[in-house]
Amino acid sequence: MQDKTSLAGRVIMITGAGQGxxxxxxxxxxxxxxxxxxxxxxxxxLSETVELIGEERARAYVxxxxxxxxVGNTVNNIVDDFGDLHGLINNAGIVxxxxVHKMTLAQWQQVIDVNLTGAFICLQAVGKYLIHKANSGDPNPGSIVNVxxxxxxxxxxxxINYGAAKSGVLGLTMSAAREWGVYNINVNSVCFGMVETAMTETVRQEKFREKYLQQIPLGRFSTPDDVAPATCMLLSDMANYITGQHLSISGGFHIGA
Structure with a gap:
């Protein structure tokens, strides 16, 4: 039986791939x-990630x-290097x-620039290539997952800067899904909760730990390995009729419509 979660033969662009x-x-x-x-x-x-995977399967774009x-040049270089591009995981982000009353405009803008504007730039650049494939006759040009x-x-x-940017990413997902469905391009988002990475180190300290754990029905923080498989699933044939959706992979940190 065919494994519909397989990504064999596909080229996937992943941003923020250096760690975590x-x-x-x-x-x-x-x-x-x-x-x-x-x-x-x-x-x-990024070089360490490539070394872990192997240069026969991975390349770095710094x-x-x-x-x-x-970003535009990188998408072109990926197509030149690999021969095609089938998907994007729009993951890069900063905190x-x-x-609110103490945040500087510089702190606000830095997060918006990377987490929202950067996500849009990558979405747009990859989307343009996938639309080109669709207009050239490819019935399944590819998929995008926004983190x-x-x-x-x-x-x-x-x-507040991070929350606003990540709310904006949900809007990017829904709008692109509506526009690009005609090309059979799937666009979805994933919503993580408290993942054990350097970015969440402060809120996972003893001072805040129990407060957050009490809000997670599964009773533990997630690891990067917990959230990766379901994210990758959205790029596979398993998800070929899913678009414009937001999948929380958070142990129940958010439960709702």
Whole structure:
């Protein structure tokens, strides 16, 4: 019986692939048979991810996803290097924490530039290529998964910039799904809760730990390996009739319509 979760023969672009969730996504996609084009601003960390997966399946593209010229050139380079592109996991993100009344405009803008504008730039660049494939006769040009957050669905303390950006990513997902359905391009988002990465280290400290754990029905923080498989599933044939949806992979941190 055919494995509908397989990504064999596909080329997947993954942003923020140098560490944490991005690295787990890269390993998961490669483990399902994909070749992976890995993007990150940190060359050393990105090289480590490529080494883990192997140069026969992974290549590194170092740069800033909020730079539209870099992203456009990168998509072209991926197609030249691999021969095609079938999917994007729009994962790159940063945090600049501060309470609302103390947040500087620079802290606000840095997070919006990467987490929202950068996500749009990558979505647009990959979408243009997938539309070209569709217009050239490809009936299944590809899929996009945007990484949002439960913070974008329920709010967050000390990170209004992050919550606003991740809410915006949900809007990117729904609008692109409506526009691109005619091309059979699937666009979905995933919403993680509290994943054990460097970005959540502060809120997982003893001072806040129990408060957050009490809000998670499964009673534990997730790991990057917990969230990667379901994310990759949305790029596979398993999800070929799913678009415009937001999948929370958070142990029940968010439960609702």
């Amino acid at each position: 969730i991005g690295r787990a996504l890269a390993e998961c996609a490669a483990g399902k048979g994909a070749r992976v084009a890995l993007v990150d601003i940190n060359q050393q960390l 740069g800033d996803i909020s730079d539209d010229v870099f 600049r924490a501060a309470m 949002s957050s439960d913070a974008g669905r329920r709010g967050t303390v000390g990170q």
